[in-house]
Amino acid sequence: xxxxxxxxxxxxxxxxxxxxxxxxxxxxxxxxxxxxxxxxxxxxxxxxxxxxxxxxxxxxxxxxxxxxxxxxxxxxxxxxxxxxxxxxxxxxxxxxxxxxxxxxxxxxxxxxxxxxxxxx
Numbered sequence: 001x002x003x004x005x006x007x008x009x010x011x012x013x014x015x016x017x018x019x020x021x022x023x024x025x026x027x028x029x030x031x032x033x034x035x036x037x038x039x040x041x042x043x044x045x046x047x048x049x050x051x052x053x054x055x056x057x058x059x060x061x062x063x064x065x066x067x068x069x070x071x072x073x074x075x076x077x078x079x080x081x082x083x084x085x086x087x088x089x090x091x092x093x094x095x096x097x098x099x100x101x102x103x104x105x106x107x108x109x110x111x112x113x114x115x116x117x118x119x120x
Contacts (some may be wrong), residue, residue: 006038008034012061013044014057017048024057025060026059036067037067039070041058041072041095043075050078055089059093059095062093068071
């Protein structure tokens, strides 16, 4: 029988690009000291470029802070092609675990990818 231990994780949202990243970067550095098991980056809303906000923040957490990172992609406003593009962008920066949150809309269900590492 294995002993279960508590798990700590955080969920963050990329800030509005007009506000900048200084506050979230400081908060993430504080979180790093708590040794979370992972941080989930929830995709920015449909008004902003997901690659410049969500993927960029996930890349920073995964590669600069060296904290395992997952992406949370709300499918309500993302097309099937945008989900595929975003997953490819995340794979390029080493974030290979994604949670595709399908709210109401089932149009992208075929791309559902929950904690799956791509085969190489």
